[in-house]
Amino acid sequence: FKGWVDPDTKPDKKQLRSYTDGKVYDLVMSDEFSRPGRRFGNGHDPMWTAIERSDDDQTSSGRMSLQFYNASQITTEDGRLVITTTTEDTKWRGWNPYLKKYVEMKRHFKSGMLQSWNKFCFTGGIFEVDVQFPGRSDVGGLWPAVWLLGNLGRATYEASTNLMWPWSYPTCDRDLQRAQEISGCDITSHYSLNPMQGRGATEIDMIEVMPGPSGKLPICKNNLQRPYSSMTLQLAPGIPASKHRPPSGTLPEWGFHWYKNITYGENTSINPFFYGTYLGATKADEPIARSKLESYQCDALSSMVQLTESNFKEMHTFRIEWQPGEDGYIHWYMDGKFRFGIEQAGLNAEGSKIPNEPSYLILNTAISTSWGFPNPPPGCSLYDCKDPDGQCGFNPGFCKSLPARFLIDHVRVYQNKNDSRQTVGCNPREYPTKRWILAHEYRYMGTAEAHALKPIVTGGNKCTKHSQCGGFDDLTASQGLWSPIWSTKSSVDSAAAGYNDVFANSTGFCYYNRCKCKDDWQGPHCLVPTYSNDFPDWDVDTMMTPVLPVMPTFLWFCFGLLLLVMIVAITSAILKRRLASNNHYYTPLDRNSSSSGESNPYSI
Numbered sequence: 001f002k003g004w005v006d007p008d009t010k011p012d013k014k015q016l017r018s019y020t021d022g023k024v025y026d027l028v029m030s031d032e033f034s035r036p037g038r039r040f041g042n043g044h045d046p047m048w049t050a051i052e053r054s055d056d057d058q059t060s061s062g063r064m065s066l067q068f069y070n071a072s073q074i075t076t077e078d079g080r081l082v083i084t085t086t087t088e089d090t091k092w093r094g095w096n097p098y099l100k101k102y103v104e105m106k107r108h109f110k111s112g113m114l115q116s117w118n119k120f121c122f123t124g125g126i127f128e129v130d131v132q133f134p135g136r137s138d139v140g141g142l143w144p145a146v147w148l149l150g151n152l153g154r155a156t157y158e159a160s161t162n163l164m165w166p167w168s169y170p171t172c173d174r175d176l177q178r179a180q181e182i183s184g185c186d187i188t189s190h191y192s193l194n195p196m197q198g199r200g201a202t203e204i205d206m207i208e209v210m211p212g213p214s215g216k217l218p219i220c221k222n223n224l225q226r227p228y229s230s231m232t233l234q235l236a237p238g239i240p241a242s243k244h245r246p247p248s249g250t251l252p253e254w255g256f257h258w259y260k261n262i263t264y265g266e267n268t269s270i271n272p273f274f275y276g277t278y279l280g281a282t283k284a285d286e287p288i289a290r291s292k293l294e295s296y297q298c299d300a301l302s303s304m305v306q307l308t309e310s311n312f313k314e315m316h317t318f319r320i321e322w323q324p325g326e327d328g329y330i331h332w333y334m335d336g337k338f339r340f341g342i343e344q345a346g347l348n349a350e351g352s353k354i355p356n357e358p359s360y361l362i363l364n365t366a367i368s369t370s371w372g373f374p375n376p377p378p379g380c381s382l383y384d385c386k387d388p389d390g391q392c393g394f395n396p397g398f399c400k401s402l403p404a405r406f407l408i409d410h411v412r413v414y415q416n417k418n419d420s421r422q423t424v425g426c427n428p429r430e431y432p433t434k435r436w437i438l439a440h441e442y443r444y445m446g447t448a449e450a451h452a453l454k455p456i457v458t459g460g461n462k463c464t465k466h467s468q469c470g471g472f473d474d475l476t477a478s479q480g481l482w483s484p485i486w487s488t489k490s491s492v493d494s495a496a497a498g499y500n501d502v503f504a505n506s507t508g509f510c511y512y513n514r515c516k517c518k519d520d521w522q523g524p525h526c527l528v529p530t531y532s533n534d535f536p537d538w539d540v541d542t543m544m545t546p547v548l549p550v551m552p553t554f555l556w557f558c559f560g561l562l563l564l565v566m567i568v569a570i571t572s573a574i575l576k577r578r579l580a581s582n583n584h585y586y587t588p589l590d591r592n593s594s595s596s597g598e599s600n601p602y603s604i
Contacts, residue, residue: 204233
């Protein structure tokens with residue numbers, strides 16, 4: 001099995017026509033989530049990883065996030081991916097850099113985040129999902145999202161995104177060089193990176209849902225109200241304050257300096273509440289470090305599209321059409337209608353680019369006091385639905401809306417295979433990431449982990465029947481096999497040979513109470529194909545290949561001249577030494593003297 005297309009994807013979904021250019025795009029990745037009971041823990045799936053961590057497990061107060069991401073909160077059921085948010089507690093011991101010791105940490109909510117980081121990435125094309133949002137449309141507090149992040153940064157791992165997110169700036173700017181870790185001013189090609197190419201972890205947000213009661217919102221256009229979904233491109237470097245950027249709660253047309261060539265569709269408004277983030281200098285005891293010279297402005301080009309109760313009751317289709325390059329763009333669609341568009345022409349004045357980075361998919365539900373929460377009354381800080389004293393900071397009805405399920409029917413990516421700017425893979429030659437991540441792997445994993453990603457397991461889960469391993473229990477009941485669990489190799493061979501019509505549609509079977517996968521299937525339950533890139537890794541054999549540094553011709557000339565002078569000097573020194581040595585060993589004897597003081601028999 002090669003590629004990333006789910007074998008359960010129907011033939012009529014293998015191609016899709018672009019709304020933007022009218023061309024037919026081919027399916028390059030899909031997950032239909034049609035097989036029930038899948039698990040997504042680290043090492044369980046070749047396409048996805050469900051993370052096990054808190055957003056803020058390295059801070060003293062937890063800042064704004066309230067959930068712990070747990071892999072057990074994500075599974076497949078009834079042909080859909082299910083991310084469940086509950087009021088369960090999670091406790092763990094973690095390092096607190098403020099107190100400089102390990103302490104017990106706790107979250108009162110569990111949820112899930114699914115990433116395809118460093119597994120499946122793509123650059124450019126059409127990204128489409130069918131989703132049903134969790135919770136109630138009129139109760140704020142949940143934060144379901146579908147988004148893309150450049151592979152050089154891993155979501156929730158702050159060490160990997162510091163000075164990396166959300167840079168989309170390829171050129172050299174000496175004033176910004178220290179704030180962009182991989183800068184266009186770098187002339188070397190360490191880690192197989194291309195010299196003089198600024199890089200970053202760019203972010204494209206397809207969906208960020210803000211539920212809540214309806215009612216007119218200030219400043220918003222087209223009478224936009226809650227619930228709504230944000231559609232955002234986040235960029236760095238941003239417009240500095242000195243250029244009179246719009247602050248939160250204003251509109252660009254009020255005399256502020258902002259981007260051009262931004263278009264809005266039906267039932268859509270500019271997002272006047274968020275124009276970006278300034279990442280200033282960190283304090284000495286914070287878990288990541290950023291100096292004053294490394295501080296920088298990020299911009300958020302964001303809009304809001306109106307949602308209805310229907311988005312929380314049934315599936316709706318969201319789509320991004322993304323084209324990198326000088327004529328690039330990002331267009332957002334909901335239910336087949338254009339909603340928001342950003343063109344490269346509108347970014348040129350500030351120097352940033354429509355992202356070119358290989359990007360991975362993220363699906364999650366968060367809970368954050370910074371997203372749809374009311375201002376808490378004095379003394380209210382617990383945020384625990386299970387404790388009557390901890391419910392003071394929630395919106396009315398929030399605790400009763402849990403557990404809540406974020407449902408995803410499918411995820412699909414299409415590309416124009418005749419367009420070289422659209423690529424599949426996390427390590428394209430033009431924008432490599434592989435060796436940078438290998439060299440800085442500690443930034444992409446937890447302190448207790450040996451590696452960021454574990455090898456994918458093939459079977460091995462405990463089982464009592466074939467259906468727990470992608471098989472069919474009626475192989476035994478209706479076709480004469482005498483046990484629901486094959487316990488001998490001959491029984492497996494007999495089933496495979498005698499009942500091919502049923503066995504061919506299975507992906508594994510239960511063998512000695514452990515799942516055993518057929519060829520081309522993986523995971524503890526044998527429920528997922530052995531997805532992989534269908535092309536060779538260009539960077540597989542370059543570890544021992546010397547790469548000369550990139551320098552101007554004049555510097556090469558000076559280096560060569562210096563080397564020549566050194567060679568001449570060394571050669572001259574060697575020749576002089578040899579001549580001196582020869583004079584020492586071949587000096588004629590003094591016939592008129594003797595070292596012992598005795599007469600010389602050869603003297604005359």
